[in-house]
Amino acid sequence: MPEGHTLHRLARLHHREFAGSSVRVSSPQGRFARDAAVVDGRVFVRADAWGKHLFHHYEHDRIVHVHLGLYGAFTDSSVPMDPPVGQVRMRMIGSGFGTDLRGPITCEVLDPPRVDALVERLGPDPLRPDADPDQAWSRISRSKTAIGGLLMDQAVLAGVGNVYRAEVLFRHNIHPERPGRAVSRDEWTALWDDLVSLMEIGVERGRMHVVRPEDDIGDPSYAKDRPRTYVYRRAGSPCRVCGTPVLHKVMKARNLFWCPTCQPL
DNA sequence: GCCTTATGTTCAC
DNA sequence: TGAACCTAAGGCT
Numbered sequence: 001m002p003e004g005h006t007l008h009r010l011a012r013l014h015h016r017e018f019a020g021s022s023v024r025v026s027s028p029q030g031r032f033a034r035d036a037a038v039v040d041g042r043v044f045v046r047a048d049a050w051g052k053h054l055f056h057h058y059e060h061d062r063i064v065h066v067h068l069g070l071y072g073a074f075t076d077s078s079v080p081m082d083p084p085v086g087q088v089r090m091r092m093i094g095s096g097f098g099t100d101l102r103g104p105i106t107c108e109v110l111d112p113p114r115v116d117a118l119v120e121r122l123g124p125d126p127l128r129p130d131a132d133p134d135q136a137w138s139r140i141s142r143s144k145t146a147i148g149g150l151l152m153d154q155a156v157l158a159g160v161g162n163v164y165r166a167e168v169l170f171r172h173n174i175h176p177e178r179p180g181r182a183v184s185r186d187e188w189t190a191l192w193d194d195l196v197s198l199m200e201i202g203v204e205r206g207r208m209h210v211v212r213p214e215d216d217i218g219d220p221s222y223a224k225d226r227p228r229t230y231v232y233r234r235a236g237s238p239c240r241v242c243g244t245p246v247l248h249k250v251m252k253a254r255n256l257f258w259c260p261t262c263q264p265l
Numbered sequence: 266g267c268c269t270t271a272t273g274t275t276c277a278c
Numbered sequence: 279t280g281a282a283c284c285t286a287a288g289g290c291t
Contacts, residue, residue, distance in 0.1 A: 003272055031284095052273075070273045071285055087285065103285040105274060154274090161272050208272090232272090253280075254273090 002068040004159020005202030007049040008127045010074060012203070014056060017097040018044040024093040025064075028084035028100075035109040036090060038062055044094070051125050051158025055115060063115050064090075069105025122158040126195040127203065133192040140180040140188060147183055148176030148256060160195065163232045166257045167210040168195055170230040175265040176251075176258050215240045231257040 025040045027033040042058040049055065056064040066072070081098040084091060090101040101107060110118070123139070124131035139156045140147070150156050151165045160168075169176050172191055174183065183191075202208050208227035216228065217240060230240055235248030235257060244261040 006272085067274080068272090069284060070271060072273090073285085089284085105284055152273095163272055227272095255271090 002052060002070075002072060003161035003164055003199075003202070003208075004049070004051055004125060004127055005199045005208070006068070007052055007054045007159075008199075008203045009206055010054055011047040011049040013076075014044075014047040014054075014092075014099075017099075018056075018092065018094045019046055020044070021095060023058075024091075026091045028088040028091055032089050032107050035064075035107075038109050039064060049125075050119050050128065051122050051154055052161070053118065053122070053158075061112050063110045063112065065106060065108050065110050065115065065118070066090075066101065066104050067106035069103070072104035073102055075100045075102070122154055123156045125158040126192065127159055127199050133189070136192070137185070137188050140183060141185070143180035145180055146177045146251075147174060147180050149252065150180045152254065157195075159199065162254055163208060163227065163229065164195065164198065164210075166232040167208075167229055168198065170259060170263060171210070173262055173264075175263045176256055177265060211240065231259055233257065 021043060022041050023039075023044045025036045027036045039058045039062050042060065042062065045057045045059055047054070047056050052067060054066040054068075056066070058064070076097065076099045079093055079096055079098050081091070081093060081100075084100060087102055088100045089104055089107050092099050124133060124135050136157045140150050143150060148165060148169060151160050151168070152162065166176070168191055171194060172187060174187065174191075198208075198210055208229070211228050211230060215230070231246045233255070234246045236245050238244065239246055239259040239262060242259065242261045244259055246257055247260055248255060248257050250256070
């Protein structure tokens with residue numbers, strides 16, 4: 001589930017497993033081969049994440065930038081690793097830990113100025129301690145755009161994706177199509193604080209957990225492999241709070257879900 | 266074996 | 279606004 005929490009969890013894992021020693025980096029599939037050769041064998045200094053972007057900092061100012069896109073994923077294993085299976089864009093082998101990256105939308109080597117330029121285009125990330133929610137508020141409070149769209153705009157807020165978008169708006173009884181400037185300052189503060197805690201839980205558990213215990217009532221048809229949610233992917237099912245069928249529409253090519261009773265316009 | 270689906274982004278029109 | 283793109287899994291035939 002590559003929303004911001006996934007990338008921060010990966011950054012934490014990669015930092016723990018790779019930082020401080022050299023890493024073998026290759027591209028079994030070939031598409032990252034030229035860049036892999038640049039960092040192969042260098043010392044891995046640190047990993048960090050901003051929004052949905054992951055950065056591996058190697059010695060001598062070379063940074064591997066990864067964006068998972070819709071279905072990129074890392075598969076971890078012990079060392080020695082088995083021969084690569086499928087389309088492995090990047091293989092990393094450390095001492096005792098290795099990982100394969102498949103299906104990212106971006107995997108490239110950058111220098112520090114290019115990383116700075118990239119990060120400059122991103123809004124505050126609720127998972128970063130230095131994040132300033134006022135920066136997002138200044139955009140939201142002046143915008144006619146729907147809050148559901150603004151939360152997904154990485155230049156406004158970095159790291160929130162379609163699931164957190166739907167769930168946090170439900171938790172605060174805000175209709176996703178309400179204009180940003182019709183969101184009050186207090187509502188925004190509450191939304192931000194909630195995103196911080198929900199996404200931190202996501203990092204800790206490696207899985208989204210957004211349903212309050214008192215609302216976590218049975219839903220036997222719910223697929224095991226997706227997070228238990230209030231509205232995301234629950235179109236037609238009764239709202240966990242009021243029982244009204246959850247609504248769905250496609251908005252700007254993304255699936256949007258909400259409860260018309262709990263989230264009146 | 267083929268079709269659909271997905272938590273995202275970018276580019277063309 | 280729609281299409282394209284990166285890949286794998288699940289449901290279907």
